[in-house]
Amino acid sequence: MVSRRSVLLALVLLGAVLVGVGFATGTPEPVLTIENDDNVSYQVTAYTVEDLDAAGYLNFEVTTDDGEQRLVTYNDLVWTTSYQNVTLVDEGVNSQSFTVGPNETTTGVVDGWSHGDVTLYIVESDDDETRTWSRTVTCDSRGQDHGLRMAADSGGGGSTHCGGGFGWMIR
Template identity: 40%
Template sequence: MVSRQVLALLAVVALVAGPAWYFGPGNDSPPTLTVENGDAVPYDVTAYAAEDRQSAMLMNFEVTTRDGDRRLATGEQLYWAGEFRNVTLADDGVPTTRLQVAPGENETVTMNGCGSGAVTIMIFEALDGNESHEWTHVDSCSPYGNEHTISLREGGMSG
């Protein structure tokens, strides 16, 4: 019979080791982004890696306003969509991943810079002739798999 002290010790080891003890070592596969486009228009999706959520919100982007003016906006200002188009990162040295996904298609790419503890800010632009900014999605990277899946549909997204 196993003593209570041994059981208590095993419980402490499990808590300290975390999921890696229970599920095995972290997934060594490269981080991926899959976009499933259930909308009627194609999308340009760009993911930018940042050290943390605050850094992602402070990234600088060149945008075109509804009035046609070109100006800078932060990631935080892009959190709510619809105000800008032609969104382009203005900061240098940021790991970037880009893909285009046609209506009814799924695309998967390996993400750059999405390591443990990092955060990605993803910009979704409709390729409808205006390159209108439709959504911004911020997601944490994980040491266990780093598989991000976003589903687009008319009027919304989930992920």
């Protein structure tokens, strides 16, 4: 017969192993894959913020079609496509840039992401720095895969796989 003490010891050891694996692997940030099926290069900037409200109120300096510099929020960037030179002016926001050349694929990790953060992507064409589109990803679980695709015929699109469960422990 197995004693209660042995069962309790086994459960404590199993818990310690699971916690140890969790600490050893850390909190995996989203993995971003950018596919460029177009004949121009693109600059993709990823921003991580704590929630959708904070995302909507981020401030960016932009240049309009007529050359005027203006301050806009991220909410303005979601719908307007004619801005150039999009530059975040708020401090303390995690950001990271990726460049993908014509007919190339780039994969990277979005640094600075914490559990529950919202990830924002701003895509600009590299030739004239015109904002082509923006994307907001609201997965709050670990083990995320984000995909962005640029194409001359359709503009762009994306996909998101939100992880979860215990998969984050073996990443």
